[in-house]
Amino acid sequence: MYSFEPTEEQRMLIDAVHRYAEKDLQPAARDAEEENALPANLIEKGWELGVLQASIPEAYGGFGEHSTVTGVLAAEEMAWGDLAASLAVMAPAAFVLPILFGGTEAQKETWIPPVIEAEWKPFVAAFIEPDFDFTPMEMRTLANKGKTGYSLNGVKAYVPYADQAQAFLVFANLEHKTEAFILPADTKGITVGEREKLLGVQALPLFRLALDDVLVPLEARVGGEEGADMSRSIASAQVTVAAMAVGMSRAALEYTIPYAKEREVWGKPIAQKQSIAFMLAEMAIEIEAIRMQVWEAAWKLDHDKEDAAKSAYLGLTGASDMAMRVTDCAVQVLGGHGYIREHPVELWMRNGRGIPVFAGLAMV
Amino acid sequence: MISFEMPEKIEHAVVLAETIAENMMRPVSRQFDENEHEIPWDYIEFMHTSLKAMGGGGLTPSGEKKKKEGPRISFQRMAFQTEVLSWGDVGMWLCTPGGGLGAAAVNAAGTDEQKARFLARHRGEKPVFDAFALTEPHAGSAMPAEVRTTAVKDGEEWVLNGEKIFVTAGNKALVDSEGFVVIWATIDLEAGRAGVRPFVVEAGTPGCKVTKLEHKLGIRASDTVSIILEDCRIPSENILGSPEVVKKKDKKGFKGAMATFDATRPVVAASALGIARATLEKLKELLAERGVEIRYGLPRSRMTNIEREIVDMEVMLRSAWLLTLKAMWQMDEKKPNTLAASMSKVRAGDVVVKITQRAIELLGPLGYTREFLLEKWFRDAKINDLYEGTGQINRLIVARQILGYTRHELS
Numbered sequence: 001m002y003s004f005e006p007t008e009e010q011r012m013l014i015d016a017v018h019r020y021a022e023k024d025l026q027p028a029a030r031d032a033e034e035e036n037a038l039p040a041n042l043i044e045k046g047w048e049l050g051v052l053q054a055s056i057p058e059a060y061g062g063f064g065e066h067s068t069v070t071g072v073l074a075a076e077e078m079a080w081g082d083l084a085a086s087l088a089v090m091a092p093a094a095f096v097l098p099i100l101f102g103g104t105e106a107q108k109e110t111w112i113p114p115v116i117e118a119e120w121k122p123f124v125a126a127f128i129e130p131d132f133d134f135t136p137m138e139m140r141t142l143a144n145k146g147k148t149g150y151s152l153n154g155v156k157a158y159v160p161y162a163d164q165a166q167a168f169l170v171f172a173n174l175e176h177k178t179e180a181f182i183l184p185a186d187t188k189g190i191t192v193g194e195r196e197k198l199l200g201v202q203a204l205p206l207f208r209l210a211l212d213d214v215l216v217p218l219e220a221r222v223g224g225e226e227g228a229d230m231s232r233s234i235a236s237a238q239v240t241v242a243a244m245a246v247g248m249s250r251a252a253l254e255y256t257i258p259y260a261k262e263r264e265v266w267g268k269p270i271a272q273k274q275s276i277a278f279m280l281a282e283m284a285i286e287i288e289a290i291r292m293q294v295w296e297a298a299w300k301l302d303h304d305k306e307d308a309a310k311s312a313y314l315g316l317t318g319a320s321d322m323a324m325r326v327t328d329c330a331v332q333v334l335g336g337h338g339y340i341r342e343h344p345v346e347l348w349m350r351n352g353r354g355i356p357v358f359a360g361l362a363m364v
Numbered sequence: 365m366i367s368f369e370m371p372e373k374i375e376h377a378v379v380l381a382e383t384i385a386e387n388m389m390r391p392v393s394r395q396f397d398e399n400e401h402e403i404p405w406d407y408i409e410f411m412h413t414s415l416k417a418m419g420g421g422g423l424t425p426s427g428e429k430k431k432k433e434g435p436r437i438s439f440q441r442m443a444f445q446t447e448v449l450s451w452g453d454v455g456m457w458l459c460t461p462g463g464g465l466g467a468a469a470v471n472a473a474g475t476d477e478q479k480a481r482f483l484a485r486h487r488g489e490k491p492v493f494d495a496f497a498l499t500e501p502h503a504g505s506a507m508p509a510e511v512r513t514t515a516v517k518d519g520e521e522w523v524l525n526g527e528k529i530f531v532t533a534g535n536k537a538l539v540d541s542e543g544f545v546v547i548w549a550t551i552d553l554e555a556g557r558a559g560v561r562p563f564v565v566e567a568g569t570p571g572c573k574v575t576k577l578e579h580k581l582g583i584r585a586s587d588t589v590s591i592i593l594e595d596c597r598i599p600s601e602n603i604l605g606s607p608e609v610v611k612k613k614d615k616k617g618f619k620g621a622m623a624t625f626d627a628t629r630p631v632v633a634a635s636a637l638g639i640a641r642a643t644l645e646k647l648k649e650l651l652a653e654r655g656v657e658i659r660y661g662l663p664r665s666r667m668t669n670i671e672r673e674i675v676d677m678e679v680m681l682r683s684a685w686l687l688t689l690k691a692m693w694q695m696d697e698k699k700p701n702t703l704a705a706s707m708s709k710v711r712a713g714d715v716v717v718k719i720t721q722r723a724i725e726l727l728g729p730l731g732y733t734r735e736f737l738l739e740k741w742f743r744d745a746k747i748n749d750l751y752e753g754t755g756q757i758n759r760l761i762v763a764r765q766i767l768g769y770t771r772h773e774l775s
Binding site: 006278292 | 365366367368369370371434435437440660661662663664665666675676678679680682683684686687689690693694704707710711756759760762763766767769773774
């Protein structure tokens with residue numbers, strides 16, 4: 001059957017995440033952006049909500065089963081509060097989940113509990129590459145198999161907390177397939193570069209990572225000798241960012257509505273003018289339509305549907321356009337005030353343009 | 365629990381609808397487009413027989429209360445059937461006998477007695493149609509506030525006077541079959557929309573005449589007519605809703621009738637998306653025949669223009685469909701769905717117009733030729749942005765809902 005209703009348990013999680021987003025993330029977002037830093041206790045508080053922990057089986061230190069649907073519901077709600085902080089809170093998931101999905105038993109036992117059972121720690125993924133035409137299925141960072149292990153060469157970009165990372169999950173091209181490799185942070189040949197200076201999400205520390213003849217043992221490859229198909233993880237990364245785009249766009253609309261009802265022109269609220277009212281209606285329609293698409297993609301991933309990866313890709317494509325349009329409209333409705341950094345809409349617009357780039361930073 | 369698993373019952377309905385669409389609709393789609401006002405009786409008779417075998421009453425779920433096992437899915441099922449039959453031919457789908465917009469109004473606002481009396485005809489020997497007449501020559505979107513057709517009580521009868529236009533299937537309901545038309549008239553011209561009520565006028569009633577068959581851009585298999593009411597007398601019990609002349613602020617009778625749109629707007633959305641899917645499939649088929657491969661998963665910087673167009677169309681189509689399905693799921697679940705209904709109507713209207721326009725542009729001379737149905741779908745598409753409320757009226761409804769405005773505050 002079809003249903004568009006979260007379970008009671010999911011509802012409780014959404015409510016908890018919403019409280020955090022409203023009480024903690026939203027008030028902190030502007031300062032974090034201006035100061036280029038997220039307070040550690042802010043991230044820790046989000047981590048303690050247990051979104052990732054609840055999707056890891058007990059055997060590996062968690063307390064639940066993995067559900068992409070639950071994950072996107074949480075991601076959407078958190079990003080409603082702030083995108084940069086949400087990406088930070090959920091960054092370790094991009095390290096853990098590919099191991100959960102495709103790792104060997106030994107890898108799961110070694111690498112998942114230290115992340116899950118502790119406070120938030122920067123176990124992160126090195127996924128994105130600094131190319132205009134970056135494609136997750138055709139990475140330019142190369143892995144070559146030798147007798148005793150693999151050598152990795154290439155440049156990764158937008159790696160969260162690379163300067164203090166405990167370990168990296170490096171995605172690389174091994175014989176034309178995207179695979180993942182677990183690298184302790186002190187592995188020889190890894191150079192953490194300059195912090196990225198970006199249009200938005202400036203609160204989130206992201207770095208370049210150079211890999212020069214980095215040698216890793218055979219067991220560093222996720223899935224061991226057989227390796228593991230990373231398309232499931234890539235799809236997860238896509239729906240995560242798509243869900244966050246939905247949450248952020250919802251926040252933009254919700255901020256814009258009361259403003260439009262208060263701001264007057266010629267003695268009448270601008271919301272009573274069709275040019276503004278129609279814009280608001282279209283924002284709401286776009287958000288809801290893409291939201292359903294993201295939910296469906298997540299559900300397909302949970303049920304191993306054949307076209308799940310395609311749905312995730314289409315979901316992110318739709319979410320990218322939607323977020324740009326919605327956040328742009330939000331600035332437009334506020335007019336000149338929307339351009340001033342006293343209001344959050346300009347930040348959402350800057351973050352909105354980044355949605356197509358951010359897949360790979362976090363995962364659910 | 366959030367789920368996108370198609371129930372088996374819907375799956376069966378879809379398979380059946382696909383067979384009909386492929387075998388009974390597509391082969392004659394062009395013929396009925398080029399011979400406007402010819403009636404697709406083969407399709408009609410077949411649908412009548414098979415709908416009767418399934419219990420009758422057309423595609424529209426009846427308001428009759430029946431306890432059944434499992435979740436309610438009849439509105440969702442209708443959305444799927446509508447999508448598939450419109451994929452086949454939207455003009456012919458509009459000719460589906462039984463349970464059209466008239467029946468939807470009876471279901472939304474009628475008593476059990478009225479439902480039994482007016483809808484029983486759909487289960488008879490011959491196919492019967494019904495229609496819904498709201499628009500008048502002087503006003504469309506301003507309806508029903510500006511209804512000028514009057515209903516005056518005279519003893520045990522209502523006497524109707526006025527003119528209705530743009531009545532879909534009006535000819536089939538009044539001339540080609542023993543059907544009925546739901547006429548919106550006012551019982552108190554001073555009361556504005558609070559005085560407006562739907563009335564059931566049955567075929568053969570003296571004083572009710574079809575005066576004009578429109579010639580249209582598309583949906584040519586479906587008749588669109590004008591109806592004139594001249595001292596048309598109907599029994600007093602043919603009023604849907606309260607016969608009381610209501611106070612200005614009391615909108616009950618009116619609201620009940622407006623509930624019709626909560627059900628019909630997502631249906632139009634589903635129909636629109638059937639055309640959109642037909643177009644996208646044909647576009648991809650023609651491209652594939654010419655060796656154009658569509659790759660998925662690439663960033664835009666690596667896509668060809670055609671790939672980008674197709675990916676964008678797939679996003680539009682799927683997201684609009686899910687919005688439509690949600691609005692219908694809310695109907696089944698008896699949740700308020702005015703917002704989702706209008707949202708789906710806006711989005712689907714936009715999507716079908718965009719996709720049909722873009723497909724023709726992308727295919728150049730192949731898109732523009734009447735050798736294929738693409739140019740027909742482009743013409744058929746536009747009606748979806750017009751009937752059951754234009755895109756603009758539905759945007760207004762969405763805006764009022766999200767802003768918490770009344771129609772006085774935002775119009």
